[in-house]
Structure formats: structure tokens, C-alpha cells
Amino acid sequence: MSAPSPTAVPSFRSRIGCDARSGYYAAPRRYRLHLSLSCPRSLRIAVTHSLLGLDDVLPVTSLPAVPDAPDGGHQELRPLYEASSHQHPGPAAAPVLSDTWTGTIVSTHAPDILRDLARRFGDRGPDLYPYGAEEAVENIGRLCEQGITAAAQHAGQPDGDPAARDTALATLLHTLDALERRPASQRYLLGDEPTLADVELWVTLVQLDTVHRHHLDAAAVTRITGHPRLWSYARRLTAHPAFGAHLDLDGIARRHHAHCRGEEAAGAAVRIVDWAACAGEVSRPASPTPTRACRSRS
Numbered sequence: 001m002s003a004p005s006p007t008a009v010p011s012f013r014s015r016i017g018c019d020a021r022s023g024y025y026a027a028p029r030r031y032r033l034h035l036s037l038s039c040p041r042s043l044r045i046a047v048t049h050s051l052l053g054l055d056d057v058l059p060v061t062s063l064p065a066v067p068d069a070p071d072g073g074h075q076e077l078r079p080l081y082e083a084s085s086h087q088h089p090g091p092a093a094a095p096v097l098s099d100t101w102t103g104t105i106v107s108t109h110a111p112d113i114l115r116d117l118a119r120r121f122g123d124r125g126p127d128l129y130p131y132g133a134e135e136a137v138e139n140i141g142r143l144c145e146q147g148i149t150a151a152a153q154h155a156g157q158p159d160g161d162p163a164a165r166d167t168a169l170a171t172l173l174h175t176l177d178a179l180e181r182r183p184a185s186q187r188y189l190l191g192d193e194p195t196l197a198d199v200e201l202w203v204t205l206v207q208l209d210t211v212h213r214h215h216l217d218a219a220a221v222t223r224i225t226g227h228p229r230l231w232s233y234a235r236r237l238t239a240h241p242a243f244g245a246h247l248d249l250d251g252i253a254r255r256h257h258a259h260c261r262g263e264e265a266a267g268a269a270v271r272i273v274d275w276a277a278c279a280g281e282v283s284r285p286a287s288p289t290p291t292r293a294c295r296s297r298s
Contacts, residue, residue, distance in 0.1 A: 011081070011090060012105045016116040024099065024106055026120040028057050031106065033113075034077060034096040038065035038251035041110035042095040044203050048117050050242035051194060052125040058117075063094050065251030066258045080105055111141070114196055126193045136190055140197035144204040147175030152208055156215030158263055169220055180227040202243055205234045206275065210252050214260075214268040221267035235278045244279035 016024045016031075033049065035042035042063075049060065061076075069075045073091030080098055081088040084105040097106045097113050107113050118129035129137060154160065154168035179201070182189065189197045213221050225231070238244040 011088070011108050012084060013109045013112060014106045015112055016106065016120045018120070029059065030099065030101055031058055032098050032100055033058060033060045034063055034074075034080075034094055034098065035060055036063040036065060036067070036074070036094045036251075036255075037246055037248040038255040039094055040203050040207050043206070043246060044199050045095050045110060045113055045117070046246040047199050047203070047243050048114055048128060048196065050246065051128060051199070052117060052122055054117070054121055054124070057121060057124075065248060065254050067091070067093070072259075114199070118196060126195075128194065128196045128199070130190075130195065133190055133195065137195055137197045137200075140189060141200050143175055143178075144200050147171055147178075148204050148208055149212070151175065152212035152216070155220065156212055156265065158215070158265070169216075173223055176224065176227045176230060180230045182229075184229070198237065202234060202237045205230070205273075206247065206252075209272040210249065210275070211256050213270070213272065214256070214264050216265055216267035218266040218270050221270040221272065225270070225272050231273055235273055238273075238275060238278035244275075247275055247279045249275055 014024055016022070016026055019025050033045060035046050037043050037046055046060070049055075049058065063074050063076060067074050069078070069091060071091040073081075073093045075092070077092035077094065077096055080096060080103070081092040083103050093108065095110055095113065096108055097116075098104065099106050107116075115129055118127075122128060151168045151172035155165050155172055157165060186192070188194045189201060208224070213224070216224075238247065
């Protein structure tokens with residue numbers, strides 16, 4: 001089982017406002033993102049950053065896949081944390097949105113960072129956080145967090161109560177069933193354009209296959225694969241440059257093994273998606289039919 005995240009409670013939660021009266025306001029190259037792509041929170045932000053085309057507006061500093069400080073943080077971020085909070089007691093963890101004008105941290109809370117990118121810097125790309133769709137986006141986020149991630153973690157606890165594990169697996173499968181039944185006519189979760197809901201679900205599915213699957217038995221993983229539309233959706237998004245280009249499979253594996261507290265189960269042998277093959281589609285023209293290499297199971 002993976003170790004709990006050292007950033008479960010964010011240290012900094014300022015927001016970017018509409019104009020100069022708000023203190024922090026959107027200005028080209030004022031802010032910088034510090035991201036480790038092996039971290040699911042950072043991966044969500046990186047995908048959102050690319051969907052919005054913010055390379056020349058909001059620079060990104062890439063951090064190592066495995067945090068290199070003894071407390072689980074990144075040594076490179078320690079000066080920022082100390083400048084923002086003297087003798088900061090916790091780890092200097094990613095993700096971070098920093099203010100280059102003051103040399104301090106604006107936020108370490110990924111959901112707020114995602115919303116601010118979409119609302120304050122979102123004039124170049126798709127409307128990732130549409131007005132009127134906030135509740136729908138947040139509902140997908142809760143479904144991913146509770147119905148997939150938390151349920152998969154509980155279902156994979158080797159020393160947990162068997163009945164509790166069965167209940168958690170049932171919750172996970174029920175959630176996947178619900179997502180499998182979404183309208184076939186919609187290219188994305190909420191319509192014809194991607195939103196933060198798609199970013200959330202894609203990263204959650206990546207983590208389910210590359211991390212949580214390793215602690216489930218083979219029968220459970222086989223049942224998880226039985227959602228062809230959902231995994232086809234995941235493969236299609238992986239072939240999108242804003243998604244697949246940020247997928248650091250080796251980094252995810254190294255981060256998992258560095259923090260994992262549980263034993264590997266038989267489900268580790270049942271791969272769901274060939275993510276590397278799908279991400280390889282980023283550099284090739286789209287094909288009207290799926291390639292044989294980009295398959296749902298191996």
C-alpha cells in the first residue's frame with residue numbers, strides 16, 4: 001500500500017484574483033509552477049497548464065520524481081518554503097505555485113491552483129471550469145477521490161478486514177460502472193470539450209492502473225478491465241499531447257516503490273492499459289481505428 005501523502009493538508013492557500021486590488025492577480029510570467037510529474041496532483045496541474053497553452057505565460061520548474069529530502073519533500077523547494085514561512089515545520093512538497101515578484105509561495109493546494117489556472121489564465125484554451133458546471137466538475141472530483149482512489153487503496157490493504165476489502169472493491173466497481181454508462185455521444189465527460197473533470201478522471205485512472213493495481217488480486221483487476229468504454233476514453237486522452245506528453249511512467253513507478261508499504265499482489269501481472277504505446281501516439285497522426293499496440297489489456 002502506498003504511504004499517505006505528506007501534503008494531505010496544504011500549507012499555503014492564497015488565490016489569484018481578478019485584478020490588482022486582489023493582491024495576487026494574473027500577470028504574464030509573474031508566477032511559476034514547481035511540479036513533480038510522478039505526483040498525481042502535479043500531473044493534473046501539468047496537463048491543465050498544457051491544455052491552456054501557458055508555456056510562455058506561466059513557466060514550470062520540473063522536480064525529481066522521488067522527493068530527495070529526508071522528510072519526504074524536495075530540497076530545491078526548501079528556500080521557497082522558508083521565505084514564505086520562517087522555519088516551516090513540514091516537508092517542502094510539490095506542487096507549488098510561487099510568486100516570482102516576492103519570492104514566496106502563493107499556493108500548494110492543487111484544486112485551487114487548477115481553478116485559478118482555468119479562470120485567471122484560461123483565455124487561450126478550452127473553458128476547463130465553465131460557469132454553471134462547477135458542481136458537475138466537483139462531483140467528478142469527489143467520485144474519483146472516494147469511489148476510485150480511496151476505494152482501491154482500501155481494497156488493496158493486505159492486512160485489512162476481508163469484509164471491508166470486499167466492500168471497498170464493490171464501491172470501486174460500482175463507480176467504474178457509473179462512469180462506463182456515461183452518454184456515448186459525449187467525447188468528454190461534460191460535452192464536446194475537455195474540462196477539469198476529464199483531467200481529474202484521467203489522472204485517477206492512470207494511478208489506478210500504475211499504482212493501486214499492484215495491490216489487488218488478479219480477479220479484482222480483471223473485473224476492473226471490464227469497462228471497455230472507460231479505458232478506451234483513457235487511451236484516447238493519453239494520445240492527446242496535453243495528456244500523454246506528461247506521463248512519466250518510470251517516475252511513477254520509482255515514486256511508488258520508494259513510498260510503498262504493502263506487498264505486491266497478483267493483480268500486478270494484469271496490465272490494463274499500455275500507457276507507453278498510447279502516449280507514443282502523441283507524435284503520430286491520429287488514426288481512424290485504434291492501433292494494435294494501444295490495447296486495453298496485455
